[in-house]
Amino acid sequence: MAKIQVLDKHVAELIAAGEVVERPASVVKELMENTIDAGAKHVTVEIRDGGTSYIRITDDGCGIHREDVATAFLRHATSKVRTEEDLGCIGTLGFRGEALASVAAVAKVEVTTCADGEIVGTRYVIHGGEEILVEDAGCARGSTFVVEDLFYNIPARMKFLKKDVSEGNAVAGVVERLALSHPEIGVKFIRNGRTELQTPGNGDLLSCIHAVLGKQFASTLIPVEYTMGGVSVSGYICKPEGCRPNRTMQHYFVNDRYVKTQTAMVAVERAYKGMIMVGRFPACVLHIHLPTETVDANVHPAKIEVRFINEKPVFDAVYYGVRSALETKGSIRQMSIQTDSAPFIKESVSLTPPIVEKPSVTVAAKPIRKDLPSFPKAPAFLDLIVDDERPNANALADGTNEFLDSISKNKEVTEESAPVEPKAGTEPILNNTTVVLAAEEPQRILPEEEKPAVLLVGEVFKTYILAQMGDSLFIIDKHAAHERILYNKLKAQSRVDEQMLLTPVSVTVSREEHTALLDALPELEKAGISVEDFGGSSVLVRSFPLLLAGTDIENTIREIASGLTDGSREVQSAKLDWIYHSSACRAAIKAGDSSRPVELLDLAKQVLLDDAIRFCPHGRPVCVEMTKKELEKQFGRIL
Numbered sequence: 001m002a003k004i005q006v007l008d009k010h011v012a013e014l015i016a017a018g019e020v021v022e023r024p025a026s027v028v029k030e031l032m033e034n035t036i037d038a039g040a041k042h043v044t045v046e047i048r049d050g051g052t053s054y055i056r057i058t059d060d061g062c063g064i065h066r067e068d069v070a071t072a073f074l075r076h077a078t079s080k081v082r083t084e085e086d087l088g089c090i091g092t093l094g095f096r097g098e099a100l101a102s103v104a105a106v107a108k109v110e111v112t113t114c115a116d117g118e119i120v121g122t123r124y125v126i127h128g129g130e131e132i133l134v135e136d137a138g139c140a141r142g143s144t145f146v147v148e149d150l151f152y153n154i155p156a157r158m159k160f161l162k163k164d165v166s167e168g169n170a171v172a173g174v175v176e177r178l179a180l181s182h183p184e185i186g187v188k189f190i191r192n193g194r195t196e197l198q199t200p201g202n203g204d205l206l207s208c209i210h211a212v213l214g215k216q217f218a219s220t221l222i223p224v225e226y227t228m229g230g231v232s233v234s235g236y237i238c239k240p241e242g243c244r245p246n247r248t249m250q251h252y253f254v255n256d257r258y259v260k261t262q263t264a265m266v267a268v269e270r271a272y273k274g275m276i277m278v279g280r281f282p283a284c285v286l287h288i289h290l291p292t293e294t295v296d297a298n299v300h301p302a303k304i305e306v307r308f309i310n311e312k313p314v315f316d317a318v319y320y321g322v323r324s325a326l327e328t329k330g331s332i333r334q335m336s337i338q339t340d341s342a343p344f345i346k347e348s349v350s351l352t353p354p355i356v357e358k359p360s361v362t363v364a365a366k367p368i369r370k371d372l373p374s375f376p377k378a379p380a381f382l383d384l385i386v387d388d389e390r391p392n393a394n395a396l397a398d399g400t401n402e403f404l405d406s407i408s409k410n411k412e413v414t415e416e417s418a419p420v421e422p423k424a425g426t427e428p429i430l431n432n433t434t435v436v437l438a439a440e441e442p443q444r445i446l447p448e449e450e451k452p453a454v455l456l457v458g459e460v461f462k463t464y465i466l467a468q469m470g471d472s473l474f475i476i477d478k479h480a481a482h483e484r485i486l487y488n489k490l491k492a493q494s495r496v497d498e499q500m501l502l503t504p505v506s507v508t509v510s511r512e513e514h515t516a517l518l519d520a521l522p523e524l525e526k527a528g529i530s531v532e533d534f535g536g537s538s539v540l541v542r543s544f545p546l547l548l549a550g551t552d553i554e555n556t557i558r559e560i561a562s563g564l565t566d567g568s569r570e571v572q573s574a575k576l577d578w579i580y581h582s583s584a585c586r587a588a589i590k591a592g593d594s595s596r597p598v599e600l601l602d603l604a605k606q607v608l609l610d611d612a613i614r615f616c617p618h619g620r621p622v623c624v625e626m627t628k629k630e631l632e633k634q635f636g637r638i639l
Contacts, residue, residue, distance in 0.1 A: 021102045023161060024051025024150060025170035030099035031145050032178050035059035036185065040142065042201065045175050046190040050167030052150050052158075060142040063115035069124045070131065073109075075101040105129040106157070107150045113143040128153045165533070166515050172196065172537070173511035176212045177258040180251055180285055183208035196536050205235060209285055214508040214538070217242075217249070217283070224286065226321030229313040230294075233321040235286040237268070240275040240326070242283065245562040248510035249283035254295060254306050256287070263311045264288060267318035271326065284322075288314065454608055456601040463591040467604035471628040474608060478595065480616035481607045483588035487617045490527065490545070490580040498528035498543040505541040505553045506534055513561035514539065520564050520579070527579045531557070548583055556583055584617060 021027055028045060035043050038061025048054040064072055075098060103109060104126045114121030114137075123137035151157040161167060168191055179187040179199045186201025199211045210218040220242035226233045238249075252264045264286065272282050296307040308314050457466035457473070465476040509517065514537040517524070524531050528545035541553055548556075559582045589595065607613045607623055614622055632638045 021106055021150075023170060024055060024167050025174045027051065027055055027103050027107070027147055027150065028057065028171050029174045029178070030103065031055075031057045031147075032175070034099065035061055035143070036178070036182055038062045038143070040185060042186045042188075044188040044190070045171075047168060047171055048192055050161075050164035051171045052161060052164065052167060053148065055147040055150075055171075056144065058142070058144045060140070063118070063141055063143055064111075064113045064122070065115045066118065066122045069111065069113065069122050070134065073100045073104050073124075073126055073129075073131075101129070103147060106152075106154055108148045108152065110146045110148075111143060112137050112139050114139045114141050116141065163519075165518055168192075169511050169515045169537075176511070177251065179212055180205075180208055181253045181256050181258050181287075194535070205285065205287075209236060213249070213285075214536075216508060220283075221285075222325050224321050224325045226317060226324060228317040228320060231288065231290045231313050231317035233286060233288055233317050235284065237286070237322055237325060238283040240272065240282075243272070243276045243280040244283055245280065245559055246565065247281045248512050248562075248565065250281070251285045253285075253287045254297075255289055255292060257297060257306070258304070259306050260304055261288075261306065261314075263308065263314050264318050267315045268322050271319050271322035275326065286318065286322075288318065290314065452609075454601065454605045456597060456604060459595065459600055461591075462594060465600045465604050467601075467608065469608050473626045473628075473631065474604070474623050475626070476604055476607050476623040477591075477616075477620070478600070478603055479588050479591045480620055481603050481613060481622045483584050483616045484613050484622055485603075485606055486548070486588055487580055487584035488612055490584060497546045498530065499546045499549065500543045501541065501553075505557075506538055507541060507554050507557045508536075508538045509558060509561045510565075511537050512565050513537075513558070516564035517557075517561050523579055524560075527583065529557075529560075529579070529583075545583065551583070559585075580617075 021030075024047065028047070028051065032043060032045065035057065038059060040059035040061035042060050044056075044058045046054075046056040100109075105128065108125075108127045110123070110125045112121060112123045121137040121139035123133070123135050125131075125133040151161075172189060172191065175187060175189045175197060179185070179197070183199070183205045184201060184203040185199075187197065187199045188195065189197040197212065199208050206218060206221070206223075209221070217238075218236075220238050221236035222239060224233060224235050224237055235253075238244075247265070250265060250268070252259055252261050254261065268282055268284055268286070276282065290308075290313075294309045296309075452469050455468040457468055459465055459478075463478065465474075465478050465481075467474045467476060514533075517531060517539055518533060521531065528543065529541065530543035531539045531541055534540040539557070541557060544551070544553055560579050563582055564579075616622060629638065
């Protein structure tokens with residue numbers, strides 16, 4: 001066995017520093033918590049190169065006295081804990097006395113500070129844990145910490161840092177959470193010379209949310225104010241329709257400390273039960289206050305988790321507070337119809353009959369091209385199907401056969417009576433509604449005379465297409481079918497055709513989602529989506545796939561970002577596949593949408609004549625089959 005020896009002081013400090021300082025965001029968190037504990041009313045955070053080369057944090061707090069500056073950088077030196085009993089009622093953000101010593105051990109640190117009652121300030125410089133300089137300095141009340149060349153003396157640690165934009169986003173996330181935890185403090189964040197965040201510091205949480213998370217998010221919130229069993233809950237929750245595909249916009253603060261708490265998370269989501277769809281999660285900014293002796297903050301190295309002596313009072317207060325707010329302040333969701341066209345530039349476009357019949361849309365159609373097949377006007381009896389009426393069975397059969405005969409014979413149609421003709425492979429835009437009559441391009445191409453006849457029987461529940469082919473009845477989920485068709489088309493193209501937007505669309509996402517989107521820029525470009533960083537946690541969408549014209553761009557980008565965040569460790573091809581998957585789902589016809597018979601028939605043909613369309617990208621079946629023999633068994637015609 002090797003000889004046991006005491007580690008050198010410098011080596012021991014480097015090991016201990018690794019528990020506290022993992023990345024630039026760790027440094028910013030520790031130093032900002034110190035400024036808050038010092039009673040600062042204004043804090044400015046500035047970083048360069050993601051915080052790896054330069055971090056500066058300035059506050060107007062109480063400052064550090066000259067005789068205490070050097071002591072502050074010693075391990076386990078703190079002004080916040082005196083005795084063992086103090087650990088049972090921690091009321092400050094910092095308390096272990098490790099932050100400054102850990103930062104100084106792995107970086108070059110300079111602090112300029114002036115405490116109350118001092119005429120002259122102090123400038124103190126320490127590199128790698130070794131004191132370099134102590135001198136007088138002229139400065140205002142408060143402290144300024146400058147941290148440069150993080151991990152300069154531990155090159156191996158530099159390899160574990162991510163790209164500057166990712167590290168910068170992590171720092172921004174820390175600044176935002178600390179700003180939300182203390183809305184009474186004015187927080188300013190500067191990245192590479194550009195101000196990305198500035199909160200008013202007026203104590204109004206909603207104003208702080210507006211500055212940090214954006215106007216759009218703030219406009220969807222409901223206030224919460226509730227006290228029960230010695231636990232008070234205040235803050236804001238989103239309306240049910242504002243719920244998101246993941247939990248990245250849930251922010252919980254216990255006694256003004258940002259934490260991840262399973263207790264509060266479950267309580268909030270339980271309160272929304274019955275109001276939101278499965279797979280959607282509420283967004284919130286909630287402050288939970290309770291006596292300090294009933295909560296233990298000393299359970300995690302990064303102080304990101306807390307332990308409650310009794311979880312039930314916390315759960316009950318959060319649950320009933322959120323539920324009460326939803327029931328008393330919630331509103332019925334309003335539907336708005338946009339009349340302006342989607343922001344796409346299109347040089348030429350052919351229009352097809354709209355899927356949604358009401359409200360009607362008047363569109364100036366191009367002259368009918370004589371080289372394309374004409375689609376006769378759907379007979380009146382088929383309109384009864386769309387309106388969910390039940391025509392006479394014989395009339396339905398006769399009319400359907402007549403209608404199909406007219407299609408197969410390609411009868412002459414006048415411009416007044418014919419619907420606007422579709423051009424194969426195009427998807428026009430009508431009032432932000434995607435209108436699709438997909439082209440018949442099955443992978444397994446058969447001669448026209450060999451293709452089996454597909455007969456449209458009708459539609460039920462505005463969701464399922466009934467079609468007959470041969471001796472079988474097929475029930476087709478039109479959303480799942482259209483989603484698979486779009487997905488296959490997107491994947492089949494080496495690079496998806498994109499269309500520039502007349503007005504770029506700004507989308508605000510969480511910091512994690514923002515990082516995931518920027519990391520996936522090559523995949524997004526290949527999918528026909530041009531995205532660029534728009535500052536803060538926003539991105540700007542400049543182009544979108546032509547195939548998905550009319551899609552809700554903002555929600556599609558959010559869904560893509562959510563998927564990329566959840567699968568951030570997946571390989572590149574999987575990222576691209578998710579982008580196709582999410583885009584197709586958003587653009588596909590929805591269950592409950594009204595569809596014209598010609599559109600239903602076209603979808604049915606594509607599904608039944610293409611073996612590649614059997615499951616939607618989620619894995620759900622596109623259609624089910626019932627044979628004539630099985631049907632006759634059910635009616636006792638055969639045994």
